[in-house]
Amino acid sequence: MIVICGSTQAQINTITPGTKAPTFSLPGVDGKEISFTSFPDARGYIIVFTCNTCPVSKAYEQRIISLHKKYAPMGYPVIAINPNDPNVVAGDSFEAMKDRAKSKQYPFPYLFDQGQSVTNIYGARVTPHVFLIQKKNNQPMVVYTGAIDNDPDNGEKLTPYLENALHELAEGNMPSMASTKAIGCSVKRKKSDL
């Protein structure tokens, strides 16, 4: 009995850097289905699990927009995915996502993950939660997971983990800090999933 209990997933495990990034195809707020192949010239992707409702996500919103504007031309576009179950948080419905993307003029796709399957495969646990993907021999590989930086408040003592990782990739190196932890809102899942 104990063995059975112990092996049961009591929590979601975050995918580890060095593994292949699971592929997906999800609907975006503009009505288009988005997958890795939607960006044929990309050298990688900045996947951000973020949402409408979490105050930490809101605090990071402008920084995510800036990241896309800076790194999409360098081959790393942002793909935002909302990991929350809209049955738990109504403010994260597909319709609400469309409104938010429009009013904040998101320059990147904002995807709805019905049933939270992509969220669970990646093991997103907080919002915002970043997964940096690099294409290697045409395979999408996870090279960094965690926080955008160490300060949701955008204070002065900022360590930009994600940008540091992107700079290291640009220099042909792997990120020296391959995973970090992020203070944020829990991903809102149905109670029965846990």
Added chain:
Amino acid sequence: MKTFLIMLIYFLPFNVEAQKVRLITLDDLYRRIQRGNDTTYIINFWATWCAPCLEELPHFEKLSASFNKSPLKVILVSLDARSKMNKTVVPYVQKKMLSNEVFLLADNDPQIYINRVDLNWSGALPATLMVHKNTRRFYEQEFSYEELLIQYNKIKKYETPISAIGDRYMRFYTSTDQYHYTRH
């Protein structure tokens, strides 16, 4: 009786004086827990920006009020930014008249303090750490009052058989207990 009334008048303003929020480091918190002997510590990590945290705060208030004769200490540790202390945290604590001790975490590197609270913590809030003697249990979840009561009753009865028991072993216990609970 007269003396009593005078005392009441004297102490009344003192008692309704607004609750203070102080800074605390994890080191100080852990030192305090180590000195706790028989006390069960329930440390709830929260933030004013975290809606589910604010929803469960009354359950922690109710628990400490219900067990005010037991060796139970509930400590609320806010992860709000230090800059929010006077603008947001203190007004919230005073408005809600929280009776549990409230601190704001002084440690400023999440990469260090998250793992020092628990290696399995992703950093998502709310999160709760329960400590009784050598037993530690960590919960990255929101509590209902009933769930909180069950976990408190469990840990206060739990005696670690060997003092040198590993952290890993304890975490295994944590996950199985949670599983048992969610199953039944």
